[in-house]
Amino acid sequence: MAEPLNLSIHFGGGAELLFDKIKKREVELPALKKYMPDCQHEKWTIRELLQWIKDNLLKERLELFMQGDSVRPGILVLINDADWELYGELDYEIQNNDTILFISTLHGG
Amino acid sequence: MPVPCRRDCGKNAVLKRPKTGDALCKECFFWAFETEIHYTITKAELFNKGDSVAIGASGGKDSTVLAYVLKTLNQRYNYGLNLLLLSIDEGITGYRDDSLETVKQNRDDYEMPLKILSYKDLYGWTMDEIVAQIGRKNNCTFCGVFRRQALDRGAAMLDVKCIATGHNADDIAETVLMNVLRGDIARLKRCTAISTGSEGTIPRVKPLKYTYEKEIVMYAHYKKLVYFSTECVFAPNAYRGHARALLKDMEKIRPSCIMDIIYSGETMSVKEQVSLPTQRICSRCKFVSSQEVCKACVLLEGLNKGLPKLGIGKSSKAKRMLEEYNSKQTQNESNKLEEAVKDLKDVSNVATDKSKGLCRNKKNTNKENDNVDNKCNKNNCCGGTCKSNAKNIDPAVSNKKLNMLLEQYGLDEQNTEDLSNTEKANGSHIEGENSDNEEPTVNGDDEDDTCSSSCGRLGSLQIGF
Numbered sequence: 001m002a003e004p005l006n007l008s009i010h011f012g013g014g015a016e017l018l019f020d021k022i023k024k025r026e027v028e029l030p031a032l033k034k035y036m037p038d039c040q041h042e043k044w045t046i047r048e049l050l051q052w053i054k055d056n057l058l059k060e061r062l063e064l065f066m067q068g069d070s071v072r073p074g075i076l077v078l079i080n081d082a083d084w085e086l087y088g089e090l091d092y093e094i095q096n097n098d099t100i101l102f103i104s105t106l107h108g109g
Numbered sequence: 110m111p112v113p114c115r116r117d118c119g120k121n122a123v124l125k126r127p128k129t130g131d132a133l134c135k136e137c138f139f140w141a142f143e144t145e146i147h148y149t150i151t152k153a154e155l156f157n158k159g160d161s162v163a164i165g166a167s168g169g170k171d172s173t174v175l176a177y178v179l180k181t182l183n184q185r186y187n188y189g190l191n192l193l194l195l196s197i198d199e200g201i202t203g204y205r206d207d208s209l210e211t212v213k214q215n216r217d218d219y220e221m222p223l224k225i226l227s228y229k230d231l232y233g234w235t236m237d238e239i240v241a242q243i244g245r246k247n248n249c250t251f252c253g254v255f256r257r258q259a260l261d262r263g264a265a266m267l268d269v270k271c272i273a274t275g276h277n278a279d280d281i282a283e284t285v286l287m288n289v290l291r292g293d294i295a296r297l298k299r300c301t302a303i304s305t306g307s308e309g310t311i312p313r314v315k316p317l318k319y320t321y322e323k324e325i326v327m328y329a330h331y332k333k334l335v336y337f338s339t340e341c342v343f344a345p346n347a348y349r350g351h352a353r354a355l356l357k358d359m360e361k362i363r364p365s366c367i368m369d370i371i372y373s374g375e376t377m378s379v380k381e382q383v384s385l386p387t388q389r390i391c392s393r394c395k396f397v398s399s400q401e402v403c404k405a406c407v408l409l410e411g412l413n414k415g416l417p418k419l420g421i422g423k424s425s426k427a428k429r430m431l432e433e434y435n436s437k438q439t440q441n442e443s444n445k446l447e448e449a450v451k452d453l454k455d456v457s458n459v460a461t462d463k464s465k466g467l468c469r470n471k472k473n474t475n476k477e478n479d480n481v482d483n484k485c486n487k488n489n490c491c492g493g494t495c496k497s498n499a500k501n502i503d504p505a506v507s508n509k510k511l512n513m514l515l516e517q518y519g520l521d522e523q524n525t526e527d528l529s530n531t532e533k534a535n536g537s538h539i540e541g542e543n544s545d546n547e548e549p550t551v552n553g554d555d556e557d558d559t560c561s562s563s564c565g566r567l568g569s570l571q572i573g574f
Contacts, residue, residue: 073357073361074353076327082111082124086122104338105325105326
């Protein structure tokens with residue numbers, strides 16, 4: 001059984017407006033099998049993290065943050081301060097103490 | 110597994126560039142990002158040594174990055190530019206007031222002089238007041254048109270050679286797409302120009318024209334630049350929002366589509382037989398316009414005459430509304446004497462003929478209203494401080510006059526009601542005229558007549574431009 005995961009979730013560029021204007025959160029994820037019994041694998045990836053965020057943090061205006069099972073195009077995702085496009089995007093396996101940052105490019109000019 | 114930087118500098122990459130697909134480390138990304146903008150500036154010869162350049166600054170990501178990069182390049186490549194910040198305060202509580210604080214931060218951080226011009230000072234109306242008049246439906250049109258002109262005026266005051274705006278590649282691709290979708294050939298032709306402006310106007314330049322939004326945001330993030338990212342409090346422009354969403358979806362699948370759309374816009378040519386509006390000078394404010402009177406003046410006149418929908422939608426409609434309004438006035442003017450004489454004659458008959466009196470009474474009251482409006486129009490620049498012409502007449506004054514007339518003619522209260530019904534009917538007529546459609550081909554004066562900010566995002570420079 002996998003250990004619980006600790007990670008920091010950050011929001012910026014206006015994305016924090018969807019999350020009670022809180023920019024930084026420390027969260028602990030339960031064992032994936034407990035949280036999603038149907039999941040085919042044991043390790044948390046960004047895909048499941050987004051589902052968890054949707055279930056636990058995002059209260060309204062879901063469509064401004066997510067599209068399908070991914071983030072809405074125009075929201076950048078940084079894993080430990082690097083572009084998630086370099087790390088497999090949704091399939092990246094989350095490590096303990098990772099920092100995941102979501103930055104909206106869609107706000108303001 | 111970390112990905113190594115494409116330039117073999119030995120460091121790990123931090124981002125994948127959307128334009129090229131290259132994985133770069135932080136330092137190499139900064140270098141590529143800045144060098145490309147430098148290349149854009151020099152290739153298009155945007156500036157000359159010694160120029161004063163106003164940066165349209167909204168406090169948002171684009172203008173913040175633009176100010177930072179221009180300052181950096183100015184020093185690195187010895188452009189010899191005198192850089193200033195120019196901000197427009199639309200008067201949107203909870204939005205612009207906050208973002209202006211960010212601009213002031215930029216002023217201090219980048220050591221550039223800052224000039225702030227407000228809609229209130231320029232036009233006599235804040236956006237908050239305009240929205241109170243017109244509702245939330247077409248406010249982006251006012252905001253965009255006014256901002257554009259406000260920037261011109263600010264630039265003239267600062268005596269600069271040009272205005273640099275933060276329009277990025279995504280903004281421009283989005284505008285190309287929108288103009289295609291609207292069949293707006295005149296704007297389609299202009300919107301990809303890196304430098305716009307004709308004889309007698311202060312040119313606008315877009316140094317970030319080929320810079321992806323993603324890279325701007327990443328650059329600001331890694332450089333820890335402070336920018337303001339709150340949505341405008343007024344409703345966003347739905348149409349631009351759709352174009353934007355479409356573009357972002359396509360960019361996800363094929364990131365180079367942004368550059369490709371810009372390229373298409375740049376190289377497209379318009380058939381010779383397509384007639385395009387010619388640019389001229391607005392007969393009122395002397396700024397550039399595609400019409401006899403520019404859009405900003407039409408909108409302002411609408412506000413000041415209590416016809417806020419004037420200028421929304423087709424210009425032919427505006428013309429018609431104005432003509433009706435004016436002809437009513439002229440007619441009333443010329444009839445005035447005649448009426449007065451007639452009235453005098455009629456007074457003796459009034460007591461015996463009530464229905465006739467009612468008729469006359471209505472006419473007279475209208476006349477009074479129009480006369481008040483008239484006075485105000487004569488000094489055109491009451492700038493909205495003269496609210497008397499906005500929406501009918503002060504009810505107290507109106508009632509007083511009415512009562513006087515009633516007394517004079519010995520009419521009863523019922524008539525008052527009739528009159529107010531007429532006014533209501535007129536009001537709803539104007540409402541009904543409202544249309545969401547923007548005139549596609551005319552009005553070349555507003556390249557971005559919507560909010561450039563994500564308020565739909567033409568918004569951005571939109572001031573954000």
